[in-house]
Amino acid sequence: MTTSMDSADALSAEQDIPRPDAVLTEIVRNGVLAVTEEMKTNLMRTAYNMIIYEALDFTVGLFTARGETISIGIGLPSFIRGMANTVREKLAKYGVEGIAPGDILVTNDAYITGSHLNHFTFSQPIFSGGQLTAWACCMAHWPDVGGSLGGPTSDIFSEGLQIPILKYSQAGRINGDLVDIIKANVRLPDRAMGDLRAQIVAVTTGTKRFTELLDRYGRGNVLGAIANIMDRSEAAARARTLSIPDGVYEAESFMDDDGLQIGKPVPIKVRVLKRGDELTVDLSEVSPQVQGFFNSGPSTGYSCAQVAYKCLTSPTDYPINEGSFRPLKVIVPSGTVVSAVKPAAMRKWMTFPMTVVDTIFKAMVAAIPERTIAAHHADLVITLFHGIAPVDGKFFIGFIGPTGGGWGAKHNGDGMSGVVCSNDGDTHNSPCEQLEAKYPILIERHALRPDSGGAGRFRGGLGTEVVVQARSTIAVDIQADRMQCAPWGLEGGLAGLPNDVRVSMRGEHGQETLAGKIRSQRLRAGDRLYLRAGGGGGFGPPEERDPMAVLRDVRHGYVSAGAAREHYRVVVDDAGKLDEVATVALRTPSRQCRDEA
Secondary structure, three states, rough: EEEOHHOOOOOHOOOOOOOOOHHHHHHHHHHHHHHHHHHHHHHHHHHOHHHOOOOOOEEEEEEEEEEEEEEEEOOOHHHHHHHHHHHHHHHHOOOHHHHOOOOEEOOOOHHOOEEEOEEEEEEEEEOOOOEEEEEEEEEEEOOOOOOOOOOOOHHHOOOOOOOEEEEEEEOOOHHHHHHHHHHHOOOOOOHHHHHHHHHHHHHHHHHHHHHHHHHHHHHHHHHHHHHHHHHHHHHHHHHHOOOOOEEEEEEEEEEOOOOOOOOOOOEEEEEEEOOOOOEHHHHHHHEEOOOOOOOOOHHHHHHHHHHHHHHHHOOOOOOOHHHOOEEEEEEEEOOOOOOOOOOOOOOOOOOOOOOHHHHHHHHHOOOOOOOOOOOOOOOOOOEEEEEOOOOOOOOEEEEOOOOOOOOOOOOOOOOOOOOOOOOOOOOOOOOOHHHHHHHEEEEEEEOOOOOOOOOOOEOOOOOOOEEEEEOOOOEEEEOOOOOOOOOEEEOOOOOOOEEEEEEOOOOOOOOOEEEEEEEEEEEOOEEEEEEEEOOOEEEOOOHHOOHHHHHHHHHHHOOOHHHHHHHHHOOOOOOOOOOOHHHHHHHHHHHHHHHOO
């Protein structure tokens, strides 16, 4: 399947829409940003589960009547295509004539959203003058949707409740039967209903505020301003695309395994074609869908390309809208790990796409090294756990993470340390104090991992280590990846340390797990988990790093004196001072080798 953002089908093609001046366009631009930010704020204020109000595992957005992105609240980057496709599928099911004011549509269909069943998407049509004008949409993570609590899955049916596209509300009247079905299929219905209501607050907020914008400035003016915004975003993207040398660029990497066939790598290969002011991302050679649960739907394949393209062409242009992607074409054949078809398992949908994006950057380093970035830790390294609370005897479900790791270095700067991976964008880790207050666990350590960042002229960011002690019996489930495929460096930079997960039972030293997988492991009081997120890859030869920068890294504890000597050829003495003479002597042979080469 091939798609392109054809400007002939874009909003700007409507001849009857007036084009307002730059002042009104800027007012509307800031207006739609404000609407999505208020949607985001109200969802966070009213949600019941930490994964929404603390981790921010959600995205909100405004879309045109046809489902084109107007603005999304910064959240999970991979949701951008999933939400747009969900709106389009809802419109396709009911048609314009089957949608009315007061309707709210819902689905968690993983093959539409591109993610897993935990992501419920609510959308409300926005009418103006009796015409369908836009949509307000919210996709958010529910901690439990039924299905198995832990361990691997091999089909979608074992992963929980599936809700096809339905009307949660029709002309303002709530579908009570649907609500009852959802309640009957989740373990903590009160919390699920709390998050459901929070999502309704988000979309109704979007509808209310966007309607106010339409009423204040007129439907035609607002839509015309949105058309201007999209056209300008397109122009900026095309101009930046033109600056990329024409050519075909390829790269490959791999994932550890599919969660079932442990130790069998899953290949990732991408091809990028640049011609003029258009760029094509070809994912035809990404691995076919796997038996395990690391698959994602077609929306995610497109999102991989969109996220990479946005970063390479217009990363700071806001709002994020459809215009930015009109010069982008994406080839995603059906049935890959990022375009899986039913009944493929999807529970860990987010893991593989992050490496696909990294691999696209890897391919483009030959063309635009100044805009690319070395690989990052690319996994949430998240722990799901459940049990019976010793305080009140009630069942609980919780999570630890996302665990911050290292991002890759750039041509002119070190990578960021302790940052969540790219798929999760604006999400946060859960505060230790909140976790300890709500669940029977103790966070003994949450710190940066020394020497985890890949050495280079610019160093990769550092990963983090989280040590968790169980204070009563809990069952934990971890399905991490990228233990074998370390975050690679670019242009001579070295790889960062990979992710690492270990468990210590009854005081024993932390033992390595099977490829980062801990499946429904029962921990008793005193047992510990060691969650270590990888570092980022380095950029450029390590021996070209400024010795004073290496010295600062050693003094801050980011790099050990041994690693400084081995990788950077910089000598730091026992007093923590730079030995300039020894450093020059150590670096001279390397410099001579490069000159001769």
